[in-house]
Amino acid sequence: MADASPRTDTSTDGDTDEKNLRFEQGQLGIAASDSSDRSKDKTDQKTLRRLAQNREAARKSRLRKKAYVQQLESSRLKLTQLEQELQRARQQGIFISSSGDQAHSTSGNGALAFDIEYARWQEDQNRQINELRAAVNAHASDSDLRVIVDGIIAHYDEIFRLKGIAAKADVFHMLSGMWKTPAERCFLWLGGFRSSELLKLLANQLEPLTEQQLAGICNLQQTSLQAEDALSQGMEQLQQSLAETLAGSLGPSGSSGNVANYMGQMAMAMGKLGTLENFLRQADNLRQQTLQQMHRTLTTRQSARALLAIHDYFSRLRALSSLWLARPRE
Template sequence: MTFQRFYNMWFDQLRQLVHQLSQAPRPPTTDDHHQQLRQLVQKTMSHYSEYYRTKAVAAKDDVLAFFSSPWSTALERSLHWIGGWRPTTAFHLIYTESSILFESHVVDILRGFHTGDLGDLSPGQFRRVSELQIETVQGENDITDELSDWQDDASDLMGKTGGEVDRKMERLARILERADQLRLKTIETLVELLTPQQAAEFLVAAAELHFGIRGWGIEQDRRRENS
């Protein structure tokens, strides 16, 4: 199976999972509801893990394909950081969703009622999110520096033998894998520090952002092709 075919199947399955997350009772009011939501969150995270495992294997054979990313739209590629979404985007999403939900429930929250959603993050959760953001920014910078070093040596490719070029590509594949590991670690750590309800809301918001950008990108590509 080509990676593009895998990606299309994976993307369709993500839509199904997000639909299930969206339909799950929130806030969960029974033990069954809590268990259902927890299982759906775990299933979604396993789905992301499968994506990055498959991508790492495929990149060993053709790492350059993951920088050109033919299965993505031009808009998606314009937003990519080392073959995928920038990890710190997750924090902007958390803060945005938290702010929107807080404003919509501010009267209830000020009265002491807890909504349990992303607008009701505790001080401890906010502190941990902030600490994780700092760690992730540092991780991004380190990987960006490594890619910069790889690019600085690009002139060395001229006149190199097949084995030397292969080693150069293997190093690029390792850089891509580091970036993907940071992407996955960021999601996993955020989900761990959130409650199941908050994690479900975060995963739905992240996927809807993904769906929206991809949908708009497809429309822009069609217009460009027909112009």
């Protein structure tokens, strides 16, 4: 009995240790299971958030795409409407505003219509000049050159006609030359080029000239210069007269005087402004006649070289404007 008691105690202790071990393993298993569940829950939550973010991004993308398509459609409709309005302006002399609620005479939008027409005219001129240059380089016959040269001279007649129409709508726009590049405006005279200066530039490009041709060009240059001086003096007198008329409507303190005097002076000023269109028309007539007379004085090949030189000169002025605008600034 004395020997059996220790064995019994040992067995009891062993059973207890085994139970404790199983309990600890069970606790560890439960803890591991809880940790795995929590990790799985976190993963599921991240996935749900990511899916929600993707759905929101897709929704915003669809909205942006829809807005972009609507903007394109609106721009297309506005462009179509503008083209229709310009077509009506050319056919009827009336320009309908984009809102469609009122009609304007060409004085309101004549400048825009002319700018568009001038851009088209310039494209046609570039095409004609390229054709002329190719014919000259290919040593085309005089008859072939004459057809092209006559077409270019007629094309210049067209721009003078368009300027006359635009001047009735907005003479200030035409005189200021806002439809030209900055470098071209620097040399502008009454809405265009000086015929005398152009002839001076061409003198070295047209050699050799016969004595009769040289005399004709010199006489043309002299008469052009005289006409330009006369028109310039007329413009100066008009400006001075306008300044005096406007100053006469001011009161002693510098403000406008009585209403009747003010309205009378402004009416006089408006009447004098009506002569601006006449000055522009005379200047364009001088330019047109200079080109035609030059064409009659020169041979067909000389006229072709002159037209190429004129085009290249104005092309360089436009290129100079582009270089100036693109210059680096500090």
